[in-house]
Amino acid sequence: MSLKIYNTLTRxxxxxxxxxEGRVGIxxxxxxxxxxxxxxxxxxxxxxxxxxxxxRYLGYKxxxxxxxxxxxHLTDDADQGEDKIQKQSRIEKLHPMEIAQKFTQSYFEDMxxxxxQRPNICPTATGHIIEQIEIVKGLLEKGYAYEVxxxxxxxxxxxPEYGKLSGRSVEELIAGSRIEISPEKKxxxxxxxxxxxEPNHIMQWDSPWGKGFPGWHIECSAMSTKYLGQPFDIHGxxxxxxxxxxxCEIAQSEAFAGKPFVKYWIHNNMVTVNGQKMGKSxxxxxxxxxxxxxxxxxxxxxFILQSHYRSTLDFSDEALEAAKKGLEKLHNTVxxxxxxxxxxxxxxxxxDFDGFKKKFLDAMDxxxxxxxxxxxxxxxxxxVNSFLTENGATLEELKIANKLFDELGNQILGIIPENxxxxxxxxxxxxLINLILxxxxxxxxxxxxxxxxxxxxxxxxxGIAVEDKKDGVSWRIK
RNA sequence: GGCGCUGUACCCAAGUGGUAAGGGAGAGGUCUGCAAAACCUUUAUUCGGCGGUUCGAAUCCGCCCGGCGCCUCCA
Numbered sequence: 340m341s342l343k344i345y346n347t348l349t350r351x352x353x354x355x356x357x358x359x360e361g362r363v364g365i366x367x368x369x370x371x372x373x374x375x376x377x378x379x380x381x382x383x384x385x386x387x388x389x390x391x392x393x394x395r396y397l398g399y400k401x402x403x404x405x406x407x408x409x410x411x412h413l414t415d416d417a418d419q420g421e422d423k424i425q426k427q428s429r430i431e432k433l434h435p436m437e438i439a440q441k442f443t444q445s446y447f448e449d450m451x452x453x454x455x456q457r458p459n460i461c462p463t464a465t466g467h468i469i470e471q472i473e474i475v476k477g478l479l480e481k482g483y484a485y486e487v488x489x490x491x492x493x494x495x496x497x498x499p500e501y502g503k504l505s506g507r508s509v510e511e512l513i514a515g516s517r518i519e520i521s522p523e524k525k526x527x528x529x530x531x532x533x534x535x536x537e538p539n540h541i542m543q544w545d546s547p548w549g550k551g552f553p554g555w556h557i558e559c560s561a562m563s564t565k566y567l568g569q570p571f572d573i574h575g576x577x578x579x580x581x582x583x584x585x586x587c588e589i590a591q592s593e594a595f596a597g598k599p600f601v602k603y604w605i606h607n608n609m610v611t612v613n614g615q616k617m618g619k620s621x622x623x624x625x626x627x628x629x630x631x632x633x634x635x636x637x638x639x640x641x642f643i644l645q646s647h648y649r650s651t652l653d654f655s656d657e658a659l660e661a662a663k664k665g666l667e668k669l670h671n672t673v674x675x676x677x678x679x680x681x682x683x684x685x686x687x688x689x690x691d692f693d694g695f696k697k698k699f700l701d702a703m704d705x706x707x708x709x710x711x712x713x714x715x716x717x718x719x720x721x722x723v724n725s726f727l728t729e730n731g732a733t734l735e736e737l738k739i740a741n742k743l744f745d746e747l748g749n750q751i752l753g754i755i756p757e758n759x760x761x762x763x764x765x766x767x768x769x770x771l772i773n774l775i776l777x778x779x780x781x782x783x784x785x786x787x788x789x790x791x792x793x794x795x796x797x798x799x800x801x802g803i804a805v806e807d808k809k810d811g812v813s814w815r816i817k
Numbered sequence: 818g819g820c821g822c823u824g825u826a827c828c829c830a831a832g833u834g835g836u837a838a839g840g841g842a843g844a845g846g847u848c849u850g851c852a853a854a855a856c857c858u859u860u861a862u863u864c865g866g867c868g869g870u871u872c873g874a875a876u877c878c879g880c881c882c883g884g885c886g887c888c889u890c891c892a
Contacts, residue, residue: 367892368892369892370892371890371891376892377892378892379891379892380892381892382892383892384892386892423890423891505820505821505887505888506820506821507819507820507887507888508820555890576892577891577892578821578822578886578887578892579886579887579890579891579892580891580892581821581887582820582887582888583887583888583889584890607892608822608886609885609886609891609892610892611885611886614884614885615885616885616886617891618891619890619891642829645829645830645831645839645840646829646830646831647830647831649822650822650823650830650831651822651823651885651886652829653829655828655829657828657829657841657842658828658829658830658841659829660841661828661829661840661841661842662829662840662841663841664840664841664842665829665839665840665841666840668840668841668854668855671854671855672855675854675855702831708831708832710830710831710832710838710839710840711831711832711838711839713831713839713840714830714831714838714839714840715838715839716839717838717839717840718838718839721855721856724854724855724856725855725856725857727855727856728847728848728854728855728856729855729856729857783850786850788850788851791850791851792850792851792852795852795853796852799853804853804854805852805853806852806853806854806855807849807850807851807852807853808848808849808853808854809848809849813854
């Protein structure tokens with residue numbers, strides 16, 4: 340089977356064929372850095388992380404670009420209100436660039452914790468003002484835009500294909516529009532390419548139209564095509580950005596360059612919290628830094644991947660607890676395999692590893708069906724464990740199982756760490772634990788169950804799982 | 818009002834024409850002094866409801882009922 344991707348542009352699953360053989364250019368809308376990242380960010384960037392990992396696994400040379408928006412988005416509607424970063428800078432009494440810097444760092448901290456591999460290029464909007472101005476200039480020259488009063492607007496009426504991504508028509512937009520019609524615009528659906536800055540606006544730049552700042556959509560057009568060319572393979576982002584953001588990107592870029600912008604559009608769905616939309620106005624936003632206090636980042640990652648990227652994901656404590664236990668189960672299997680390898684021998688292979696692998700890859704090929712892929716991992720886990728408990732697995736079987744878990748669970752999904760340690764890195768700690776368990780062995784021999792159970796409980800509290808088995812005691816770091 | 822998504826067991830969640838994955842929770846069992854881990858067995862004759870198409874539908878079509886998103890910054 341070959342990779343199929345659901346393309347929002349055509350609304351169906353299409354076979355993936357890169358524009359240039361063996362190479363993939365992908366651009367994903369990055370965060371606006373005016374606050375800490377939340378679980379919505381996690382869903383989006385974990386999903387795209389797996390997409391990129393999988394493309395690489397398939398052998399593509401992937402160039403992954405993700406912007407950092409450090410300017411230009413306004414708090415209210417399309418072309419009014421305050422710059423969000425400037426607003427935050429006022430609240431925190433910091434320079435806007437400090438705000439941007441602070442939350443960029445915070446963003447990467449969280450993503451690193453989630454095991455999200457860094458994009459190859461993370462361009463900032465403020466670092467690409469010149470490129471953005473160039474596009475605005477070009478659009479004016481070609482008659483796709485008009486200048487009013489130091490601001491420049493895109494003229495939607497000049498671009499008949501406007502709406503092709505989101506399936507809307509300009510007429511519909513007017514009919515249901517809640518936007519207050521800006522007196523500067525010729526048409527309510529027109530959008531800002533460049534905005535004139537008032538003197539109190541801190542982030543502003545010189546332009547052919549006077550001092551100002553870029554409109555919201557232009558940075559993505561400028562930075563994606565600068566590094567990936569036009570057209571490029573994949574543009575990703577959140578569903579909520581499909582309209583107007585991505586629609587406007589298409590209009591600008593295709594009008595400017597006179598050729599298609601993107602081949603495949605991928606949109607990931609949203610997070611709800613206890614069944615409700617998560618939003619700033621609802622006050623139910625869950626920051627990652629808070630979530631991580633309760634759940635290990637890998638649990639959050641696993642939880643996200645247990646549902647499909649195009650489905651909404653409902654975040655609840657109950658569901659997270661279940662995910663935690665599920666992931667533990669997989670980790671236990673891998674730990675069991677790794678410790679069993681030390682004492683195993685034999686070269687027989689009775690498990691159909693290729694079958695499991697094929698099923699896993701088939702699931703991934705089907706529009707990155709990670710829940711299905713994870714289910715296969717559980718099936719594999721059960722099979723291997725069953726051999727371990729009943730017949731004993733051969734060394735060769737354990738080696739292959741270990742490699743497969745690494746390849747599928749670690750390399751592709753990023754949910755099984757390479758260094759799943761069953762022992763402490765510190766030798767003295769290991770020796771001490773062994774010593775305690777040695778003493779406990781004597782206590783058990785004397786049938787002092789209360790005391791021996793206490794030792795086990797206390798060690799458990801310290802994060803050391805002690806398991807009494809038929810042929811002795813075993814322990815591991817949890 | 819317009820556009821779109823969605824409704825699968827107690828919870829989470831795959832499955833889009835061939836007879837219901839997986840995880841959690843529950844029940845029983847193996848092992849065990851106990852616990853844990855792991856394994857085995859079990860838990861939806863049924864996929865919001867009602868019609869229709871079909872040899873056959875959770876899957877396609879129609880209507881109805883619920884939930885959600887976008888149309889305003891949001892991943």
